Amino acid sequence: MRVWSVLLNSHAKTIEQKVMSVIQDSTKLVHLLQIHSFIIKTSLDRNNFIVAKLLRRIFSSSSSSSTELPYARSLFDAISLPDTFIWNTMIRAYLNSQNPNESLSLFVQMRLQQGIFVDSFSLSLVLQACGRSTDCSNGRTIHTQVLKLGFGCDLFIQTALIEMYAKFGHIDVAHNVFDEMTDPDLVSYNVLLAEYVRVGEISSAQELFDKMPDKDLVSWNTMIHGYASRGELGVAKKLFDRTCEKDVVSWSSIIAAYAKSRQSNEALRLFHEMQVANIVPDKITMVSVLCACGDVGALGMGKMVHECIERNRIEIDLKLGTALVDMYGKCGDIDSSMRVFNQMNKRDVFAWSAMIMGLANHGLGELALDHFSRMISEEIKPNDVTFIGVLSACSHIGLVDKGWIYFKSMNDGYGVTPKLEHYGCMVDILGRAGRLQEARELIRSMPIAPDAIAWRAFLGACRIYKNVELAEEATVNLLELEPHVDGNYVLLSNIYSQAKKWDKVVNIRRMMKDINIQKAPGSSSVEVDNAVHEFVAADKSHPQSVEIYQMLAEMSNRLKNTGYVPLTASVLQDFDEQEKEKALAVHSEKIAVAFALLSTAPRSPIRIVKNLRVCDDCHLAFKLISRIYDRKIVLRDRNRFHHFVGGSCSCKDYW
Ligand code: ZN
Ligand code: ZN
DSSP states (O other): OHHHHHHHHOOOSSHHHHHHHHHHHOOSHHHHHHHHHHHHHTTGGGOHHHHHHHHHHHHHSSSOHHHHHHHHHHHHHTOSSOOHHHHHHHHHHHHTSSOTHHHHHHHHHHHHSTTOOOOHHHHHHHHHHHHHTTOHHHHHHHHHHHHHTTOTTOHHHHHHHHHHHHHTTOHHHHHHHHHHOSSOOHHHHHHHHHHHHHTTOHHHHHHHHHHOSOOOHHHHHHHHHHHHHTTOHHHHHHHHHHOSSOOHHHHHHHHHHHHHTTOHHHHHHHHHHHHHTTOOOOHHHHHHHHHHHHHHTOHHHHHHHHHHHHHTTOOOOHHHHHHHHHHHHHTTOHHHHHHHHHHOSOOOHHHHHHHHHHHHHTTOHHHHHHHHHHHHHTTOOOOHHHHHHHHHHHHHHTOHHHHHHHHHHHHHHHOOOOOHHHHHHHHHHHHHTTOHHHHHHHHHTOSSOOOHHHHHHHHHHHHHTTOHHHHHHHHHHHHHHOTTBHHHHHHHHHHHHHTTOHHHHHHHHHHHHHTTOBOOOOEEEEEETTEEEEEETTOOOSTTHHHHHHHHHHHHHHHHHTTOOOOGGGOOSSOOHHHHHHHHHTOHHHHHHHHHHHHSOTTOOEEEEESSOOOHHHHHHHHHHHHHTTOOEEEEOSSOEEEEETTEETTTTOO
């Protein structure tokens, strides 16, 4: 009984003072419970001042709100004559809870108490509660009471009214309240500003922001968040740069904005700057940074963030845990992904889906389906993302009939309407198994117009099974949807080459010229010493470019010595054979692998992320490189992971 001994040995003058100071120093609910039993035993529970102090301390203690509120309520209910201050403390506690309506009912009870007067604080709290529960009619009633009680010109109350009307969706009324204020302070400005941002009226927010006589960090952060959440990164970044004394909220908003718009390298660069500026990141920052790490495959940086979370003893809650599971999965470290997942003490549908998706993308289909069964047995309802994972798992391990069962169960069993992605997966499953007619039937019978993904999956299957006729049909549809994507022409051209229909290959080239096909810019990134290096095809911008090209030349020689012949059919430009070979040799993933071979320790694994589907030639070259240089290469392309080891790939050449 640590608290008791402190109380009895303290040097403060009176017992009341001792209790007050111990309450002040307690941060844990368990200590507060001990103090409570002490004050009951010593009859100090009749001292409103002490009880109020205890109540307030409970709400600011670090324990979770789910246990403290009911306890505080029992304490409150035991007080025979709570004063205004105690009523307000309790009303405020409910305001920040899941149940803000309870604030209102407490307020109604308080009004019925004889000799207890409501003050401006009670009124502003209850107005906020009405706003949060979007209880429009009660809100208006309280507003009338405010006027009757003569609090109409109170700054606190006017500010609460602004927020309340904005939450009701009456931003114009909120603005009227603001206009009627004789002397709005910074808080009232900030409240209106935040409400404009929340409802998406960014130009009104900007107008108000420009008019503000004073701005504090809250005002700047509100504007940064406003532009960032609309994807207006340029404006957000300018505001961010102009903000002096940036805090964790400013950094979090801007990093989240870059991570969300998939400008992940910029997000990671900013995170680095934030660390240099000595700002301790919070959970929200961590989640954004992990998302950026996953996007570019920055495993080293992701691990560093994980260590930072553990070092700072940040609780790994659902969101953070899911972000870690997802990051490790996307960075090719599926073992760590599973470790984090297994350590999470609570898992929701997002956590399960991230795990299932990761396992499926790594070709661990059986394990992914096992996880799905466990999820169902734990009574977690799957959503559409879960089913993309489940169907991809079936596709990667070739489970056609099981795939059908899962696909049909979506609607019938779980009330999840299949979307385009699910049809795409199903077409892929059928196509891979060679059931081309069935796949074609499924596309034809789709209740929504098939998209390019479904047709491309079908075309890929036609290629594997060398069905020129169905491939042509697929291409007509695919090119209608995506006339400018070069990959579609490459696929068809490969099919014609395989069937030795050279005249058709020539036709395709002509078509591409006529409609001016732009090559989708392929890029690959690789992480070395926690820094992500990104390369495009024929990239010479890297400071170590000279060495990289020497390495590429060496690679190409050693490849040719093993009998490798470049698959020039993948190049559609009207080049001669030699030029085609040259173009292939500088594909972004080859540059990335050359750089990794140069800059990492012998035998260490190489992880590369490619934004598009890996081409046939790079896939062949990577298989050979894994053997020649004795390296495991993990390549993530747009569709899946390829683990190249000892001359072969985990995808078994089907991707
Ligand atoms: Zn390539
Ligand atoms: Zn592969």
